[in-house]
Amino acid sequence: MTVAYIGLGSNLGDRKACIQGALERLAGTPGIQLLRVASLYETAPWGKTDQDRFLNTVAEVDSDLSPEELLQILLQIEHSLGRTREVKWGPRTIDLDLLLYGNQKVDLPHLQVPHPRLAERAFVLVPLGELCPEMVLPQGPVKELAELMATKQDIRKIEPKVAVITI
Numbered sequence: 504m505t506v507a508y509i510g511l512g513s514n515l516g517d518r519k520a521c522i523q524g525a526l527e528r529l530a531g532t533p534g535i536q537l538l539r540v541a542s543l544y545e546t547a548p549w550g551k552t553d554q555d556r557f558l559n560t561v562a563e564v565d566s567d568l569s570p571e572e573l574l575q576i577l578l579q580i581e582h583s584l585g586r587t588r589e590v591k592w593g594p595r596t597i598d599l600d601l602l603l604y605g606n607q608k609v610d611l612p613h614l615q616v617p618h619p620r621l622a623e624r625a626f627v628l629v630p631l632g633e634l635c636p637e638m639v640l641p642q643g644p645v646k647e648l649a650e651l652m653a654t655k656q657d658i659r660k661i662e663p664k665v666a667v668i669t670i
């Protein structure tokens with residue numbers, strides 16, 4: 504079993520229902536145990552700024568699956584929640600990013616772990632730092648990176664945590 508961290512984001516449709524739906528699907532997937540979910544944050548769009556605000560959180564899971572198997576599950580869950588890809592970094596019902604997979608490094612054309620843009624994003628660093636305040640990323644301590652990025656990108660906690668229904 505390996506502890507992995509998954510970033511969740513939504514800025515299209517019923518954002519909260521999409522995040523909740525993705526968490527329920529993760530919890531219901533054989534080989535994945537949902538351990539903890541960070542608070543729910545509303546965040547300014549990063550990268551492509553002319554779109555609606557996002558809801559973001561981070562989930563901690565224990566996984567029997569390989570990183571590639573886990574990615575396939577994430578893509579299936581995105582598809583089941585109506586995710587389409589039209590514009591780079593554009594609006595989406597749900598986005599699931601494999602942020603970290605234990606201490607493993609993966610560098611394949613279709614999968615890079617740790618997620619290459621992790622340390623630039625307050626919407627990832629702040630919820631990740633909430634779950635793992637002592638974590639040190641290759642770029643530095645998560646708490647320090649989160650504090651720095653939160654001074655540059657608007658991020659507001661809107662709910663202490665998302666209720667999870669374990670199937």
Ligand SMILES: Nc1ncnc2c1ncn2[C@@H]1O[C@H](COP(=O)(O)OP(=O)(O)OP(=O)(O)O)[C@@H](O)[C@H]1O
Pocket residue numbers: 574588591592593598599600601602612613614615616617618619620
């Ligand atoms: N760590 C990862 N987690 C999720 N997808 C990844 C990862 N590394 C590479 N990918 C690849 O990225 C592809 C495109 O993903 P997607 O369209 O969701 O990108 P994005 O979320 O808009 O942008 P970003 O990758 O900057 O977060 C996926 O099909 C997947 O093959």
Ligand SMILES: Nc1nc2c(c(=O)[nH]1)N=C(CO)CN2
Pocket residue numbers: 511512513546547548549550551557559592593598626
């Ligand atoms: N605030 C915010 N901005 C984004 C997000 C996201 O989840 N939240 N996801 C992106 C592509 O992964 C691009 N920009």
